Amino acid sequence: MSMIVEGFGAALAPSSLLSIVLGVLFGYLVGVIPGLSRPAALSIAVPLTYTMSPVSAIAFLIGIAKASAAGGATGAILLNTPGEPSSAATCFEGYPLAKAGQATKALKVALYASVFGDICATIVLIALARPLASFALQMGPVEMTAVMIFALTFIAGLSGSALSRGLISGTLGILLATVGLDPETATPRLTFGLVELFDGVPLLAVTVGMLAFTEMLVQAEQYLMKMKRGTHVEPTPHRHDQSLSLAELKRVAPTAVQSTGVGIAAGIIPGLGPTIGAFLAYSIARRTGRPGDKWGKGEIKGVVATEAADNAVLPASFIPLFAIGLPGSVSAAILVAAFMLHGVAPGPLIFEQHPDLMYGIYAAMLLASLAMLLIGRVGLHLFARIGDVPLTTIVPFVVLFCVLGSYLETHTFFSITVMMAMGVLGYVMQRFGYSVVTFLIGFVVGPLFEISLRQSLVIAKTHGLSPLDHPIAIVFAVLTLGAVVVFARESLSNRTAKAAEGE
Amino acid sequence: MRTGPLVEFAVVGGLCALAYFVLIPAQISAQGGIGLRADVVPRVVVVAIALFAFLHMVARLTIAAPPSAPAATDETATGEAASVGAASGDALPGEAATGEAPSGEAAPPWRYVARLLAVIAVGYAAILWLGLVPGGAILVLVITLALGERRPLRLGLQALGGAAVSGLIPLLGL
Numbered sequence: 001m002s003m004i005v006e007g008f009g010a011a012l013a014p015s016s017l018l019s020i021v022l023g024v025l026f027g028y029l030v031g032v033i034p035g036l037s038r039p040a041a042l043s044i045a046v047p048l049t050y051t052m053s054p055v056s057a058i059a060f061l062i063g064i065a066k067a068s069a070a071g072g073a074t075g076a077i078l079l080n081t082p083g084e085p086s087s088a089a090t091c092f093e094g095y096p097l098a099k100a101g102q103a104t105k106a107l108k109v110a111l112y113a114s115v116f117g118d119i120c121a122t123i124v125l126i127a128l129a130r131p132l133a134s135f136a137l138q139m140g141p142v143e144m145t146a147v148m149i150f151a152l153t154f155i156a157g158l159s160g161s162a163l164s165r166g167l168i169s170g171t172l173g174i175l176l177a178t179v180g181l182d183p184e185t186a187t188p189r190l191t192f193g194l195v196e197l198f199d200g201v202p203l204l205a206v207t208v209g210m211l212a213f214t215e216m217l218v219q220a221e222q223y224l225m226k227m228k229r230g231t232h233v234e235p236t237p238h239r240h241d242q243s244l245s246l247a248e249l250k251r252v253a254p255t256a257v258q259s260t261g262v263g264i265a266a267g268i269i270p271g272l273g274p275t276i277g278a279f280l281a282y283s284i285a286r287r288t289g290r291p292g293d294k295w296g297k298g299e300i301k302g303v304v305a306t307e308a309a310d311n312a313v314l315p316a317s318f319i320p321l322f323a324i325g326l327p328g329s330v331s332a333a334i335l336v337a338a339f340m341l342h343g344v345a346p347g348p349l350i351f352e353q354h355p356d357l358m359y360g361i362y363a364a365m366l367l368a369s370l371a372m373l374l375i376g377r378v379g380l381h382l383f384a385r386i387g388d389v390p391l392t393t394i395v396p397f398v399v400l401f402c403v404l405g406s407y408l409e410t411h412t413f414f415s416i417t418v419m420m421a422m423g424v425l426g427y428v429m430q431r432f433g434y435s436v437v438t439f440l441i442g443f444v445v446g447p448l449f450e451i452s453l454r455q456s457l458v459i460a461k462t463h464g465l466s467p468l469d470h471p472i473a474i475v476f477a478v479l480t481l482g483a484v485v486v487f488a489r490e491s492l493s494n495r496t497a498k499a500a501e502g503e
Numbered sequence: 504m505r506t507g508p509l510v511e512f513a514v515v516g517g518l519c520a521l522a523y524f525v526l527i528p529a530q531i532s533a534q535g536g537i538g539l540r541a542d543v544v545p546r547v548v549v550v551a552i553a554l555f556a557f558l559h560m561v562a563r564l565t566i567a568a569p570p571s572a573p574a575a576t577d578e579t580a581t582g583e584a585a586s587v588g589a590a591s592g593d594a595l596p597g598e599a600a601t602g603e604a605p606s607g608e609a610a611p612p613w614r615y616v617a618r619l620l621a622v623i624a625v626g627y628a629a630i631l632w633l634g635l636v637p638g639g640a641i642l643v644l645v646i647t648l649a650l651g652e653r654r655p656l657r658l659g660l661q662a663l664g665g666a667a668v669s670g671l672i673p674l675l676g677l
Binding site: 164167172188189191192391404431432 | 551657
């Protein structure tokens with residue numbers, strides 16, 4: 001009980017509250033501006049938390065992550081341009097609502113649905129993470145290896161059109177993670193004589209480079225192409241005042257609950273992410289719609305479905321992160337970097353070693369949800385204007401943030417070089433259909449995977465590996481095989497079907 | 504026979520071979536005293552990559568290539584969403600995470616990104632030689648110019664903004 005009080009006290013400290021508010025404000029900014037995505041903003045923001053306390057730092061980053069999910073709806077509704085990929089589904093019903101003069105209603109319902117989904121998922125996280133962590137403590141190296149292989153395979157299968165390309169990306173990430181000193185013998189591996197690489201490739205430089213820097217290259221390239229073609233048009237937003245009635249709120253409530261459940265499931269399962277969660281929730285809401293719903297013409301249930309699911313994914317994706325140390329999404333992977341920066345290793349032992357920190361984070365997450373509601377409601381129209389910032393301003397400054405953020409990690413220009421190199425690699429990978437997301441998760445999970453694998457091999461050598469002793473590992477091995485079969489068949493049948501259509 | 508899958512495997516497989524036979528032996532001293540040798544995990548990973556690349560090639564050669572989809576307009580929500588989704592996101596299943604450009608459009612010419620990288624390199628060189636604050640201003644300025652902005656006031660303000668942001672680092676003692 002004293003730990004809970006301590007944790008909540010830390011979250012309610014003025015510095016933490018300020019961090020939460022600043023994080024939410026920055027998150028809305030990020031969500032509204034189409035050129036900047038949540039993972040990119042998080043990776044840039046992590047170095048800014050160096051001087052903060054662990055609770056303030058995580059609260060700041062969580063504020064950004066939560067509010068960016070909510071802010072992404074603004075561009076989707078007003079401009080038919082989602083600020084976040086996960087808000088793309090909000091365009092389907094949000095933009096028609098705006099065209100019909102009900103933009104404010106759509107913005108309000110998006111905000112309320114976002115907060116609802118977020119708070120529910122946070123409560124589920126608080127309820128489930130610790131019990132799951134206790135269960136995870138029963139898992140040894142063999143089980144952890146099996147879980148990580150399953151997670152990477154699942155993520156690889158969901159990451160693009162080809163499972164094999166996803167597996168290549170994930171494995172490449174693991175390969176990059178081997179750069180540095182060997183964990184057992186301290187032998188330099190693939191360091192090319194560079195002392196700066198003895199501690200491995202800088203994590204922040206990799207995430208900033210492959211997310212933010214790569215994204216800016218892609219956005220700028222698309223902008224230049226549109227300018228060349230003369231097809232770039234700055235859209236004019238339409239705004240009319242429309243209130244949201246209690247009857248309408250009651251009407252959309254079941255959709256909010258249903259979609260929140262979808263979002264939580266998408267968050268817990270590694271690799272699905274908020275984009276899939278939002279699209280899935282929209283599809284389900286549409287299929288379970290009632291006569292009289294105006295799907296495709298401005299149905300507010302559609303906005304509720306996508307936004308509730310989108311915002312429920314993030315807290316739920318922390319469940320595998322806190323319970324077993326496995327990031328279920330790129331945002332969670334970036335938070336791993338933030339945790340490690342502050343001397344905390346996420347995983348099942350976090351509840352034993354840092355209980356006050358965990359309760360502080362829980363409290364900060366709930367406070368961030370409330371801040372999201374207040375700031376979002378007050379700043380509704382102001383945030384809409386921020387979405388008009390041109391790409392010619394966004395790209396140069398985000399690149400500058402990438403450079404400065406990388407520099408802050410090690411205070412050497414080497415990190416900046418690594419960041420740019422990884423950014424170019426990320427661009428090339430995306431261009432040829434290799435998933436950057438899977439690569440990053442492979443890179444983040446790589447060291448843990450290698451240690452688990454080595455320990456498993458030692459166990460196998462000394463005690464042998466009997467299936468009866470490791471039932472959990474067997475279950476995950478079977479699940480991995482099943483996932484491979486399902487994804488491979490899906491991929492092959494998709495290609496066959498497309499080839500048949502072409503005949 | 505389609506050459507795309509073969510070229511892709513040749514590149515990926517070739518890099519794996521280079522890593523396995525040249526880089527790893529040169530860069531990792533395979534001491535075997537205690538536990539696993541230092542080069543085992545990198546070798547296993549490289550072999551795994553080569554294997555996945557081979558399987559990918561076989562799959563692509565076995566099934567006929569799908570027809571190229573008609574190009575989507577830039578104004579559609581799906582096109583915009585796919586363009587945004589192509590850039591990044593927490594997960595990118597089927598959301599244009601493929602080398603084939605989003606919505607079936609042809610991949611852009613390399614010259615755009617090459618120009619951007621050249622300009623960013625100039626800005627980075629300025630940071631190395633002149634320091635963070637003036638270098639930051641120059642970096643923002645050259646990228647803005649590369650994106651086609653020519654209004655002097657806008658250029659000046661953004662360069663000043665770049666200097667101000669870069670100046671926060673020594674100012675805040677970060």
